[in-house]
Amino acid sequence: MSNVILARMGEVTLKGLNRGSFEIQLKGNLKYRLKRFGNLKIYQSQSRIWIEPKEEDNPNFANEAAAKDIMAAVCQVFGIVSVSFARKFEGGFDSICENAKSLTEYVLSENPDYKTFKIESKRGNKAFPMDSPTICDELGGFILDTFPNLSVKMKNPDFIINVEIREYNYVYSGKKMAHRGLPVGTAGRGMLLLSGGIDSPVAGFMMASRGMPLDAVYFHSYPYTSDLAKQKVIDLAKIVSGYSGRMTLHIVNFTQIQLDMYKNSPQDMLTVTMRRVMLRIAEKLAQKHECKCLITGESLGQVASQTLEAMVATNEVVKMPILRPLIGMDKQATCDISRDIGAFETSILPYEDCCTVFVAKHPKTHPHPEDVIEAEKNLDIDDMVEQGVAGTEDIEITPVLI
Numbered sequence: 001m002s003n004v005i006l007a008r009m010g011e012v013t014l015k016g017l018n019r020g021s022f023e024i025q026l027k028g029n030l031k032y033r034l035k036r037f038g039n040l041k042i043y044q045s046q047s048r049i050w051i052e053p054k055e056e057d058n059p060n061f062a063n064e065a066a067a068k069d070i071m072a073a074v075c076q077v078f079g080i081v082s083v084s085f086a087r088k089f090e091g092g093f094d095s096i097c098e099n100a101k102s103l104t105e106y107v108l109s110e111n112p113d114y115k116t117f118k119i120e121s122k123r124g125n126k127a128f129p130m131d132s133p134t135i136c137d138e139l140g141g142f143i144l145d146t147f148p149n150l151s152v153k154m155k156n157p158d159f160i161i162n163v164e165i166r167e168y169n170y171v172y173s174g175k176k177m178a179h180r181g182l183p184v185g186t187a188g189r190g191m192l193l194l195s196g197g198i199d200s201p202v203a204g205f206m207m208a209s210r211g212m213p214l215d216a217v218y219f220h221s222y223p224y225t226s227d228l229a230k231q232k233v234i235d236l237a238k239i240v241s242g243y244s245g246r247m248t249l250h251i252v253n254f255t256q257i258q259l260d261m262y263k264n265s266p267q268d269m270l271t272v273t274m275r276r277v278m279l280r281i282a283e284k285l286a287q288k289h290e291c292k293c294l295i296t297g298e299s300l301g302q303v304a305s306q307t308l309e310a311m312v313a314t315n316e317v318v319k320m321p322i323l324r325p326l327i328g329m330d331k332q333a334t335c336d337i338s339r340d341i342g343a344f345e346t347s348i349l350p351y352e353d354c355c356t357v358f359v360a361k362h363p364k365t366h367p368h369p370e371d372v373i374e375a376e377k378n379l380d381i382d383d384m385v386e387q388g389v390a391g392t393e394d395i396e397i398t399p400v401l402i
């Protein structure tokens, strides 16, 4: 008997002729991600990926509790739907009973109040002499005899014992849900405009979940925004890169540009003009670092700069597509994802954002195109953009590994 991790693939299995390349990327990402858990064999059969240690004494596979970290790491890899920790063994029905018994002992030791169970069985190997319903009946009877305090419940039992018969036999109980999506690296790279807020880390997470590797850009206005605000963005980048993989964070020194705009542009248009400059700089950085699109955390109508008119005004200044994965999302739904990915507590730390420091009291929420042109009349935009790109600090982000 040995212990293995069973990871289920999702949307990847719906791919046609190019399915192979998605699977290769997924296995590569898992391999990279799981490096620190020892020498592993990662292979695939049908819609599953199996992960097992090459050496028998790998402590990460000793039991389900010891495998907690490696299971969490697998769950951070996009393309995986769920994972289970399974016992793998050979032999006939007796061996299935024996392993189901020790599995049940383990489950009960972790959850002493469990009273009900059911068996689910899959027989891929048709040479096995019992069919699935018979396995369920016989094994259910055996468990009832062995654990007199348990009873069978078909709907919502406390736990399920899964049996799978393939080239080997497997038993396991329970599964941990992962984040689905497509393997990072199967889409082109995107440049995430990462602020210290709740929305943009979620936007990055969502695009990465579609296979997109990320770079990030942050506009920093020291000393109006503090070193703590910068550190907060670095921390958020680390959290996002736990899902999206290695990332470079480009920190634009935005102070002088903002001061110039503050002086030479009408107050009520500042939000729009500032965003237009940000987007222009972000596009230049994106081109420089081989990104094909920009990503923001905007959601329609959330704040003054996120009305349709304001977004049209910012779209105008760049050629690259601006992806806004949160555009139709409710704030609550965004917060739920933020919590789920472990970003929320960092996002709500109270450090100021450059947009809030220089914000006008009554920004124009529905700017006309003429207003925008008028507002930029006294600004040397090209020079600002050049200045912004030139004054950028690059930081290599090391992912937060769960």
Ligand code: ATP
Residues within 6 Å of the ligand: 192, 193, 194, 195, 196, 197, 198, 199, 200, 201, 217, 218, 219, 220, 295, 296, 297, 298, 302, 303, 305, 306, 353, 354, 355
């Ligand atoms: P977030 O929660 O992501 O900060 P927000 O609701 O505060 O968003 P805005 O301040 O209008 O909204 O910003 C909209 C989007 O613009 C952000 O989601 C982010 O993508 C980008 N953005 C805003 N400020 C910055 C900044 N200082 N650096 C980089 N990107 C920024």
Ligand code: MG
Residues within 6 Å of the ligand: 195, 196, 197, 198, 353, 355
């Ligand atoms: Mg913000």
